[in-house]
Amino acid sequence: MTTREASAVDTEVVVVGAGYAGLTTAWRLADAGVDVVVLEAADRVGGRVFSQVSPSGVRIDLGGQWIGPSQRRFHALAARFGCRTFPTWETGRHVEIRADGTRVDYAGAAPDAGPGIEEYERVTALLDGLARTVDLERPWSTPRFAEFDALSAEDFFRAETHDEDALLRLALAVQGVWCAEPREISFFHVLFYLASGGGYEQLMETRGCAQDARFSDGADAVAHALAKSLDGRIRLGDPVLSIRQTAHGVAVTTGHTVVRARRAVVTVPPAAVERIVFDPVLPAGRRGWVRHSPMGRVAKVHAVYEEPFWRAAGRSGIATLYGDSPVGVVFDNSPEDASRGVLVAFVYGDRLDRWAAATDSERRREVLAALSAVAGPRADRPVDYVEKIWPRAGRTIGGYECFVTPGGWTRYGRDGWREPSGLVHWAGTETASVWNGYIDGAISSGERAAAEVIGALAAVRQPG
Ligand SMILES: Cc1cc2nc3c(=O)[nH]c(=O)nc-3n(C[C@H](O)[C@H](O)[C@H](O)COP(=O)(O)OP(=O)(O)OC[C@H]3O[C@@H](n4cnc5c(N)ncnc54)[C@H](O)[C@@H]3O)c2cc1C
Structure with a gap:
């Protein structure tokens, strides 16, 4: 018996990652009576949510x-664990500092007038109109899906307006929402994401x-409460190095142990999936999706x-x-x-x-x-x-979330976005239909993945 075999752990489901997606997955599974182990690389829970x-x-x-x-799932969890918000x-008056250094004080969502504002508002209204056509559960069924996915956000903006000030405003909006540049991101992904959050204003504004x-006690307070209710099931400081699938189940190897389970749920962001070795290799669709989803x-x-x-x-x-x-x-x-x-x-x-x-x-x-x-x-x-x-930051590699580069949705979305790869299921905010990229999306992704696994386990128990 090798040292690894000596420290092997057997469970029904192994969850990789203890961010909001992993914690919700495990909590839902445990609640349904499924034996679960969570493996987390960092020495804390919460992932991209981290209070200090x-x-x-x-x-x-x-x-x-x-x-x-409108982030109802996050609100429900916060209420359940008594975590207060304010x-x-x-x-007071907000400030805009323009490209030429001019400083403008204003109240409300944006200055009433100024270079590029009218044109910026026209283009963002257009984005909202197009976002309303997005099919959030089957994004590839959206009208003009491939046409929009072939474009970067910058391609679309430049085709739509020549106003350089409006383009600057649009670029800052893209940076603010995706932490990326308009040239990097699929225009379809922009529409999908707007639809997923409920529209442009929902993403950009404060009140409501x-x-x-x-x-009041930090945004990871809910994560800590979830972790407490999973007492003893989370192994911190245990990065997953490889996942092997056999006919009988999965074997997940960390630096310290091997966890054998019937199914795995991987909740790390796509960019971090690249650092895990899969045997056999992941299906081409999933590999392509991961390659087209930088942080x-x-x-x-x-x-x-x-x-x-x-x-x-x-x-x-x-x-x-x-x-x-x-x-x-x-x-x-x-x-x-x-x-x-x-x-x-x-x-x-x-x-x-x-x-x-x-x-x-x-x-x-x-x-x-x-x-x-x-x-x-x-x-x-x-x-x-x-x-x-x-x-x-460690294995997270960036933030707020992974975005999809031009062509990624068309070539790999259907097979690679969140379709299970054999006995490996996928969660994480990047797999959410509602509030994709946000904590609320991470929570709903965990709920969806837990339901998927519970269904799969039940199907095996009751063949035919
Ligand atoms: C600066 C910043 C600001 C943000 N602001 C907001 C905001 O105000 N509101 C909002 O709703 N969202 C915000 N977000 C986004 C939000 O934090 C994420 O959408 C959400 O936390 C993602 O949760 P997750 O569980 O899907 O992924 P993660 O939180 O990334 O969890 C994945 C976990 O997997 C672990 N992991 C990675 N690789 C391995 C491995 N090989 N083995 C084991 N474990 C591994 C990671 O350490 C991590 O703990 C922000 C993000 C950032 C970075």
């Missing part, structure tokens, strides 16, 4: 943080939309201050920045009781590539310069400065 206390004692969300009212701060509220590139930077001083000046802390700054968007991320002031800056897409290559002090200087331009010179002297550069 800053050096001066403020809880900050380094990854996913917001919840919107409204995102948006009182995706950025509506935050969690977005994002960093979240928190600057903590003694107080939210911008509020006293009538500012919301919400800002949009065009031009050379690495920062695209800023929000007030202060704690609910405003005992400190916190600004969070998002750096994404090409801006992230350039900024991340700079030295620690250059990165800090650039972000604080952006925050000072938004909130005033006091922003240059934070109590804490905390960066989370997601492309450097």
Whole structure:
């Protein structure tokens, strides 16, 4: 008997990954009486949702943080475990810093007038109209599916408008939602994603939309509650290296053990699937899908201050920045009781590539310069400065989520998106039809995968 065999574990279903998708899958399976083991590479649960206390004692969300009212599954879980939310701060005047450095204060969703705004609004209304035609369960059945999937978002935008200011606005929207550039992403994927979240405004706005509220105890509080209810079934710090399928089941090998099970549910993002060795190799459709699903590139930077001083000046802390700054968007991320002031800056897409290559002090200087331009010179002297550069984060490789490159949906969507590969089932937010890319989508993907597995196990138990 080899050492590995000596430490082998037998179970009914093995779940790979303890983010929201993996935890929900396992919780649903355990609830149905299925024996389950969860293998997680990191030394914590939550995956792309990760709360931490800053050096001066403020809880900050380094990854996913917001919840919107139509994210019903996430709300239901939060309510079940008693995890409280509070409204995102948006009182006061917002700031737009334009490509030529002009600073504009405004209230509402966007400045009333300005370069490119009218044309930008016309194109986004067009996107919403096209998104309404998307079939979320069978995306390949959508009218003009292949035509739109052959285009990048940039191809479509440039065919639609010659207004360079509108194009800049559209580019920042793509960076803000997918952490990628318009040239990189399938235009069909843009439509699918808009449809999946309920439309452009739902994705972009705060009150009543995706950025509506935050969690009092961090967005991973629900994940920790789920993990607690799965007591003893989660193995942390145990990265899955390979998955072998036989006629009888799966053998999942980590650095420490082999878990043998009847089925596996893999919940890691497509870009992380590439790092697992499959024997036999995955079907061509799934391999192609994974190759066409790179991760977005994002960093979240928190600057903590003694107080939210911008509020006293009538500012919301919400800002949009065009031009050379690495920062695209800023929000007030202060704690609910405003005992400190916190600004969070998002750096994404090409801006992230350039900024991340700079030295620690250059990165800090650039972000604080952006925050000072938004909130005033006091922003240059934070109590804490905390960066989370997601492309450097272990096995996650980036964020917020994987997007699909042009042609990926047409060539590989039907077979590769979430169709099981033999005894291996797929979950993770990237497999969701509703709120794809969000925590809510991760939860629904876990519910779907658990139901799929329960059905498959029952079919084997009752042949014919
Ligand atoms: C900066 C940032 C901001 C975001 N903001 C929001 C937001 O405000 N609201 C929102 O709803 N969503 C947001 N998101 C997206 C949201 O966090 C994700 O959609 C969601 O957390 C994905 O959950 P998941 O379970 O599908 O995947 P993950 O959370 O990625 O879970 C996968 C797990 O698998 C593990 N893993 C990977 N490889 C292996 C392996 N080989 N073996 C074992 N384990 C492995 C990983 O460590 C991870 O824990 C944000 C994401 C980021 C990065």
